[in-house]
Amino acid sequence: MESSPSTPTRTCLVCGGQTTSAHYGIDACRACTVFYRKARKKKMYVCRSSAKRCGVNQDGAFACKRCRFDRFERILRRSAIEQKELEALQKSHRISSHPSSSTATARPLLDKCANAYRMLCLMRRNSELVARPNPPHPSKINSGEYEIIASTYGIMNGSSHSLLTGILDMSEILFPEFSTFSKDEQWALAVNYFNRIFLFDACYRADKIYPDDMNKALGAYTAYMSVDSVEHFFDDCPNQSTNLDDAKKVLEKFMFAVPLTRIAVRRANLDDEEFLAVLVLTFWFADCLQMSDEIVRVGERYRQEVLRELQIHYKEDLKLDDFAARIGELFMLVFNFDRTSEIDEQFEIYRLLGVFADDTFVYRLTNRPE
Structure with missing residues (x-):
């Protein structure tokens, strides 16, 4: 022990x-x-x-x-x-879905988002670390004393499962109306959010952990990806028919684009409140989905609310009078990380190469839930 x-x-x-x-x-x-x-x-x-x-x-x-x-x-x-x-x-x-005195502030949605995101991060961290062959001591996990390892096929598949589960939980906590939607609607919103937020969060956190290495992104919460790690990424791929050489070339091409994505996040220079606002805005940018009028109305209400709280932050915390351009930058950042079509295309290539089977979890994210 x-x-x-x-x-x-x-x-x-x-x-x-x-x-x-x-x-x-x-x-x-x-x-x-x-x-x-x-x-x-x-x-x-x-x-x-x-x-x-x-x-x-x-x-x-x-x-x-x-x-x-x-x-x-x-x-x-x-x-x-x-x-x-x-x-x-x-x-x-x-966890109560009703407002409490602790959120009776001028920015209840952003404050609630901060706690929901923190719980999501803790869940991802714990589930990934305890799944390792030799998990770190619980005290070391709690204090952040663990190694960020190179991601692999198996880690990616498992961490994606964990993240999607966490997104569903976080959505119910952050948006009470979410639990009233049908299961198909909940899944569609969660998967759409996953596809939009995964790379953004991976680059945002990588900028904190690897500020001097722009070639790295977080392929999972506790594992990184880079061009250098591509060679061994598919070592634990269970599909024997995999065309590994071509699969590595596809992944390598994607990783070569990481520095540009990291630069976009660094240039945005988000403060804590802006980061939380982007998390909320990204969730409700589901215009590409065929959603009910009720979901559209709920989404618009949350977008307006987060913008109102963001304006309070600019006025009261930063003492800014002109922040329209800054809000425009945040929207452009949200649009920039809409990589749904790219992810679908890349995952389909992996399936054709034998990397993904029809029942591979991350591949099923491009399809309807079971």
Whole structure:
């Protein structure tokens, strides 16, 4: 049995540096905490770029003090909300679909999305790690001390199953109306969301984990993909008739396009609220599907609500008056990651090459549910 791990090293949520302690109830390094304590007592700093979107580096000489302070404030606010919701969950022993006092803020949908997405991430992480031949110690899983390994055919298929299950659960939590839709409608929305959000989330998280390696994307929550990993990706493919050489060429071509996709995400430079807004907007961009009028109305209502909350964020948090162009950038990002037709085409090629069988889970995502 593994021995209990030593004090874990965490990533500072403010500057990205390494820390072994928490301050104010969040993972924040001592340097950022000292800065925040002093900054609260001083006259408010002015943003260097006036846009209040500066990157925050661990080296204070290169950091915008106003943006560093604002980021600390936002993380504290989000942490307080999450703690209240956690206490509510522990008290009731179930997830309630009704609004509570913890979400009685100016941005209830974004706050709810933050918690739903966090639960989705935890579910994906845990299910993938315990499925490994030698799972990490539970304490190491909890503290984030595990290796991000190269993805394979088997990992991709299993993680996709886990992600789809999580999307269905998250949808019921985040959108109460979802449970009133038919099973076919729920599945169509979930699969459409999977096809749109998978690559976006893979590149967004890769930018946090591999900021200096633009060739990598997250092929699963705990596994990466790159051109270098293509050679062994199909090692655990169970289909003996697979044309491996051609299959590797198809995957390699796809991976060569990853840097451009990573660049698109990095240029967008989303803050936490914008990332959550993109998650909601992407879910309800199902215009390509033949949906009932009721689903269309529900989707439009949620799109309007998330835009309203986003405007509050721009006005109150960032003190911006003109943000129309920024909202336009978010919509373009959503459109840019609509890769449904590309995924369907690539998966069909894999089936023809023998990589996917008719009952392979990820291939069935292009078809109707059983």
